Amino acid sequence: MLKYLLPLLLFIVLAIFLAVGLRLNPKDIPSPLIDKPAPAFALPILASPEKTLKQSDLQGKVWLLNVWASWCISCREEHPLLLQLAKQNLVMLVGLNYKDEAQAANLWLQKLGNPYNVSIMDSDGRTGIDYGVYGVPETFVIDKRGVIRYKHTGPVVPGDLERIFLPLIQQLQAEAA
Amino acid sequence: MKNWLFCILLFSWPAFATVEYRDFKQPEQEQAYQTLISELRCLVCQNQTIADSNADLAKDLRRQVYEMLQKGQSKQQIVDFMTQRYGDFVLYKPAFNLKTGLLWLGPALFLLIGLITVIIVVRRIKTAKHPALSKAQQTRLNAILEKGNED
Numbered sequence: 001m002l003k004y005l006l007p008l009l010l011f012i013v014l015a016i017f018l019a020v021g022l023r024l025n026p027k028d029i030p031s032p033l034i035d036k037p038a039p040a041f042a043l044p045i046l047a048s049p050e051k052t053l054k055q056s057d058l059q060g061k062v063w064l065l066n067v068w069a070s071w072c073i074s075c076r077e078e079h080p081l082l083l084q085l086a087k088q089n090l091v092m093l094v095g096l097n098y099k100d101e102a103q104a105a106n107l108w109l110q111k112l113g114n115p116y117n118v119s120i121m122d123s124d125g126r127t128g129i130d131y132g133v134y135g136v137p138e139t140f141v142i143d144k145r146g147v148i149r150y151k152h153t154g155p156v157v158p159g160d161l162e163r164i165f166l167p168l169i170q171q172l173q174a175e176a177a
Numbered sequence: 178m179k180n181w182l183f184c185i186l187l188f189s190w191p192a193f194a195t196v197e198y199r200d201f202k203q204p205e206q207e208q209a210y211q212t213l214i215s216e217l218r219c220l221v222c223q224n225q226t227i228a229d230s231n232a233d234l235a236k237d238l239r240r241q242v243y244e245m246l247q248k249g250q251s252k253q254q255i256v257d258f259m260t261q262r263y264g265d266f267v268l269y270k271p272a273f274n275l276k277t278g279l280l281w282l283g284p285a286l287f288l289l290i291g292l293i294t295v296i297i298v299v300r301r302i303k304t305a306k307h308p309a310l311s312k313a314q315q316t317r318l319n320a321i322l323e324k325g326n327e328d
Contacts, residue, residue, distance in 0.1 A: 032262070032264040124237075125234075129237060135220070
């Protein structure tokens with residue numbers, strides 16, 4: 001009996017592993033930055049490049065860092081959801097305009113609407129490297145103490161706001177600074 | 178026909194060298210650069226190193242490695258810099274730790290399981306070919322050997 005059961009059991013175990021493996025998203029790489037302080041930056045503001053925004057300026061606020069670019073196709077996909085989030089005025093939305101040109105970026109915002117409280121320009125992608133960005137769009141949730149609490153790789157899709165972002169933002173807003 | 182061949186030729190790209198020219202003062206630094214870029218994974222096209230990949234991110238990471246070497250930082254410092262941002266996944270040669278233990282020991286473990294299975298199977302076949310004699314059979318055999326033949 002065991003002679004026949006053993007191979008069957010082995011097969012089932014292997015099949016389960018393969019089935020789970022097929023469902024995993026290889027693009028979803030766990031970020032080592034979760035629960036670490038958000039890397040510092042001081043970058044020019046897209047709307048008025050003579051001014052800079054520093055990471056430390058945002059201390060004491062819950063904020064979202066959304067990495068976007070005018071050349072990024074999936075950014076268009078998530079854009080309506082960001083606009084929807086901005087309308088609710090629950091959280092500060094900072095755009096990291098990644099490896100883009102100011103003119104193209106401004107045009108993009110004019111055409112599709114601007115959900116960001118402020119966008120900063122990371123023209124050579126160095127801040128992107130500090131944040132471990134590898135697939136635009138990416139969205140980070142940062143708490144009042146300046147700690148990264150969540151990272152979303154790829155576009156925010158319908159349902160993500162209700163399921164992930166809104167509860168997390170609510171929780172972080174309730175935390176002490 | 179000729180036109181067709183020409184069209185096909187248009188689409189056959191030569192193998193461009195993706196790595197840009199870098200100037201190094203010391204050969205050791207260049208050596209370190211080559212080793213590092215062939216051991217760091219490009220996270221956009223995940224099965225390529227940043228040396229192989231033409232992706233924008235790979236270019237940026239090569240630049241980062243070059244600049245850090247120019248500043249006199251060690252290989253370990255650069256590897257740490259990358260893993261702090263991208264995790265162990267960025268390393269083609271992941272460090273040996275609790276998380277990656279199965280990855281490193283897995284092949285040896287499977288080899289061991291295979292060896293044990295082979296040993297067990299071979300032993301079984303041997304005993305099946307030469308089954309041990311029962312006590313009665315053994316005494317009968319001894320009797321035959323003594324007498325020279327069975328009546």
